[in-house]
């Protein structure tokens with residue numbers, strides 16, 4: 042049973058994120074249009090669609106990296122309760138990014154410091170929330186390298202000497218070490234060999250479930266959402282055309298576009 046379902050049974054259903062009529066235009070061009078949904082603690086939602094359907098735009102707006110044209114995103118800030126993330130001050134937003142949120146980029150270069158050691162990449166995030174004790178930082182670094190199946194003898198090596206799959210695992214460790222409540226992932230296995238992808242997906246699934254983290258995962262790969270996501274949103278031309286439980290949407294797609302998306306994958 043997922044953490045979200047457990048939460049449901051316990052009756053503790055306060056949304057972590059509430060997205061209301063989110064729209065982003067680039068001049069005349071539609072990025073995303075009128076997107077609304079609710080995400081609960083511990084729940085994993087997948088956003089799929091072909092290239093240009095608006096997935097990255099939506100993720101960038103949801104993670105406050107971009108302002109919407111209209112619409113709101115309310116995030117449950119523990120002590121303060123729900124706040125529209127676009128009304129946060131810059132320091133408040135940065136604090137959120139450092140503590141409660143993680144962002145796993147498709148390209149590990151965008152999420153790692155390539156000239157800082159692997160241990161430093163993990164420790165840095167902890168230092169940003171106040172950890173100072175060197176031995177403790179080192180222990181956490183080793184612990185997280187083990188968790189993401191990296192050889193701990195490489196702790197002092199820089200990520201630029203790592204393979205793509207190793208860099209991605211380190212990026213995941215760097216993001217999860219602070220135990221965020223919400224992680225945004227953009228094509229987390231994109232650009233990796235199929236065999237490396239499968240192992241990384243297994244690893245991600247285990248960690249997300251173990252830590253009870255909520256996640257929003259953007260991908261064009263239906264196998265990724267099949268494995269990781271509780272719920273699915275299918276986007277086309279900036280709009281959500283179908284949404285529901287992942288297995289239901291993939292096994293019994295209603296919208297013709299989803300049917301096409303599913304059948305084209307099955308034919309591969």
Ligand SMILES: Nc1ncnc2c1ncn2[C@@H]1O[C@H](COP(=O)(O)OP(=O)(O)OP(=O)(O)O)[C@@H](O)[C@H]1O
Nearest residue numbers: 067070071072090091092093094095096097098099
């Ligand atoms: N900076 C920009 N300026 C103008 N139009 C943009 C910009 N970024 C995205 N768009 C447009 O917004 C729409 C959605 O693009 P977006 O990158 O969000 O799609 P996507 O589903 O993430 O695609 P991909 O899978 O190829 O990354 C597209 O029509 C795209 O041309």
